Amino acid sequence: MINRVMRRHLLVGTLGLPVALTGRPRLIFAGSQTLHDIEIKRFEFNPTILEVRPGDQIRWTNWDISPHTATAEDGSWDTGELQKGQSATVMVSEDISTAYLCAFHPNMRAQLVVL
Numbered sequence: 001m002i003n004r005v006m007r008r009h010l011l012v013g014t015l016g017l018p019v020a021l022t023g024r025p026r027l028i029f030a031g032s033q034t035l036h037d038i039e040i041k042r043f044e045f046n047p048t049i050l051e052v053r054p055g056d057q058i059r060w061t062n063w064d065i066s067p068h069t070a071t072a073e074d075g076s077w078d079t080g081e082l083q084k085g086q087s088a089t090v091m092v093s094e095d096i097s098t099a100y101l102c103a104f105h106p107n108m109r110a111q112l113v114v115l
């Protein structure tokens with residue numbers, strides 16, 4: 001079960017994609033994308049509830065000695081296994097699954113709120 005989840009690809013996005021070039025070469029950035037940080041510490045996601053907007057990115061960093069993941073409850077996205085000090089980033093889509101957990105410690109649960 002865990003292995004199946006772990007093999008999924010990360011959904012990794014890029015901040016500041018140029019959406020238009022006009023006149024003199026000049027980058028125009030789409031909207032106001034935000035990079036949100038969630039720390040995994042003492043077997044908890046912090047913050048536990050995070051408000052995000054489509055196009056934002058969320059970066060999970062594990063500070064525990066134990067490996068963790070951030071994995072959608074329905075399996076639709078997954079950071080993969082994060083060792084201590086490792087991070088992974090997921091791009092927020094309008095229909096992103098909002099409830100997630102750690103695949104190794106299913107009592108570790110948290111929630112995204114898409115605005």
Ligand SMILES: [Cu+2]
Binds near residue numbers: 067069103104108
């Ligand atoms: Cu865990």
